[in-house]
Amino acid sequence: MVETGSISIFLAFIISIYVLVASIYGVKTKKWDFVRSAENGAIAVLFLLIIATIALLHSLINLDFSLKYVALNTSTDLAMIYRFTSLWAGQAGSLLLWSLVLSIYTAIVVLQSRNKDRQLMPYVLATLATVSIFFVGIIAFVESPFEKLPFIPLEGRGLNPILQNAYMAIHPLTLYFGYVGVTVPFAFGMGALLSGKLGDEWIRYSRKWALFAWTFLSIGLLLGARWAYLELGWGGYWAWDPVENAAFMPWLAATAFIHSVMIQEKKGMLKKWNMSLIIITFFLSIFGTFITRSGIISSVHSFAQSDIGPLFLGFIAFILLFSFGMFLYRMNDLETENSFDSILSRESAFIFNNLLFLGAAFAVFLGTIFPILSEAITGNKILVGPPYFNRVNVPIALVLIFLMGVGPLISWRKASFKNLVKNFLYPILLAILTVIALLAFGMKDVVALISFSLCAFVTGTVFTEFFRGTRVRVKRGENFLLAFMRLVSRNKRRYGGYIVHIGIVLIVIGVTASSVFVTEKQATLARGESMELRNYNLRFDGLKQYTTDAKNATIANLTLFEGGKQIDTIAPEKNIYKYEGNREINQETEVALRSTYKDDLYIILSSFNEDGSATIRVMINPLVNWIWAGGLVLVLGAIVTMWPSRSKSRQEAFIRYTVRDDDNPIKAS
């Protein structure tokens, strides 16, 4: 199977080149069978990469240690499910996965748009093929998953224990669906530039892809944060680590993009802006992939140092030069049809939104590459850490939350000031009430107060939107529930978006509370002694040790009291693995977590002594579970936004628009 796998990759590479050449040749000479052939080539690439993936999986599951990749990432005691997920644990395998996901998307794009714009699509395909050539080329020639070792070891190195966890198993997958997903709108944008079809076709066709990619980037980020929280043992979920930032930057740019394309769709404006923005988003996506892999920015996360770094840099340079070059070439044709009416309009709110998101992306980008920049310029390696990132991003975030509340209330083109004030009344009242209540409760932290009151404001505006919209229908005789459901289903994009905003609000509340009001304490206790944090009391009842096949475990048995009443027992662990997992890492601390909607009690057994005493570290994270809950709401909202609508055909004799969706009744989707 191994030979099949590596030959398949090689074939995929060759055919990707063919796809590029044939699609360009076909569209330029109008020989459409070349284009068709290129499309078939793209589908062939998909099947070839599926075969290669199956071949690698086969080797992983059967622990074929003759392959370097298998030997590095598995071991004889590795559970079956993790042999499967080790497919993306290492460099070569994850690059194969990247290529596979890209080929899946390419095939879907080909099948979806078979009969759509014949001027545009071949260039879109050519762009996708170019990216594919790069990634498949790397796994074909530089970092092959099927590389053999000069000998066959008896035992593999094994998978890092902290990766043997459900979250870490799917987090890379979701991130890849997001990262690679950004390639599709980018390809459409490039297709527009190359073909000269500079209207908003490219946006209309790629809108759902952009949303899809954004959703998966969001999921990937949240899963990564949850994993870090559970496994890394420091009680936090985000450290502004370069690898975290690598995923965050494209997310910021993608968020800006999905908002600004609404303006182009509705008003025909911001064409140049949107084109530049998608190029930037794609650049950040590839750059993120690059940082994570090349080890160029040292991070406790980055999992490789290898030769592919320079190759990535070369590819990035090529993309930037080529895309912006084409952009400048077509700049004059990217004319806007309309102009702004008023600063008090949804358009301006969206533009401010974009500027802020890009500002944040720029700030994070600068902070992330700062060590490299400073070393290149001054010779000294200087870095900036969480204080910098928080200091810059928190104010930006607060303004963005405010805009999130303002946006729905402002209408397109021009909002009437009087009406605006009237609509703002209840949400602002809610915000003020919140501040008063919190102050009365004793809260003094300014940032937290602002954050919570803005969240209240946004919640107020969103609920007002839902309520008013539903009420209009209820007045006509529909019962409330039906009215609500019909309202949402007839305006999926609008109300789905509102649901996403609510999800964001929940996340912000969770982040604010758990960042500002976190408390922590460490104490060394002898048996019977207690430690106290806030209204919790932990009594140390002694150590216990046990052994399984895999590990020697030490548990600290603790009893939890709240306000004097016993409520739970908790047992954080410290384990020494005998031979499971990676042979180089064998100690593992298991956090004991007690989660409620109010807070998380996060308890670690730091160390223990021969006399039976133990050092326990306790942390209280208020409202941290609102983050994960908010994530679920966000995904729900995103699904609503992307859900297809009933289509009603309108017979148009000479123009081929046949489908309409809810928000745009007589438009192609």
Added chain:
Amino acid sequence: MLKGRLKFIIAIAIIVLTVSYLVYGGVKDTMVYYLTVEELKAQVPTVYDSRVRVSGTVVPGTIIKDTNGALEFQITDGTQIIDVAYDGIVPDIFADDVEAVVEGVYAKNDVFEADTLLAKCPTKYESTDSLYENKETSY
């Protein structure tokens, strides 16, 4: 129409300037030099009491843990060695010969008081060195 445009340009300018200011101030106030042990020692006494980050390998046998969980150890870059004192969460990987990164202040008594400790796997992730240990009895 023109007035509207002007308002708009002003608003954009405000946003851009504010973000730039935040970035500038943020960098200036929080930047931390990343030094090797040798570089740190070379910058004595100016480097005392300023916040820096230092990386090095943990010198085997120097890890001392007291009953409260506080750590003392030494790190080296191959040429120089410094003493480190740290009290906080200890990464699981932390052990002899591990590549450690500490952030904190180098005190005048030549002990580095760290408030942050990070550790990285000693070997390169993609390195096959460890596999060779299992070579002898194969084939």
Added chain:
Amino acid sequence: MDIIIILIITAAAAIYIVLPFFIQKKDLANETLVNSYTNQEDPITEKLKILDNKKETLVSAIRDIEFDYGLGKLSKEDFEELDNKYKLEAASVLKEMDEIQKQDDRQTSGDEIESEILSYRKTGVSDDVLMEEEITAFRSANQNNKSEIKCQKCGAEKSTADLFCSKCGAKLN
């Protein structure tokens, strides 16, 4: 064993890729005028598509402001100002389209745009009619109660600012 599989795969891929060169374009010929390749480059069709795009943008903008007005985000004056502006623009777009398409037998009158919105509303689910009536009620509630006229065709109450009855489409005097 592997060799055989590899050969099969390679052959399959190659065949699939060169297939389009041998299958005659009968599927293309059967495609309607609408989907054929050849009409794509027709400059007239291109221009019409651009204009139609513009028209649709305007129609959706009108629908948007009606929605917003109905929910009270837009004042009456602003709404009417934008409404008229869009309708004028749409009318001129349609006129341009008509001039290009000589053999077209679609309506070319000035109230085409209004009836287009209306017919959408009629063929739409009842919800849109409900929304429409709500907007009407809202508008009339917001008026100063002075200038009201009744539509001659259906009897709905409209203000003198309206050019067309939004319920039945008839022209108001």
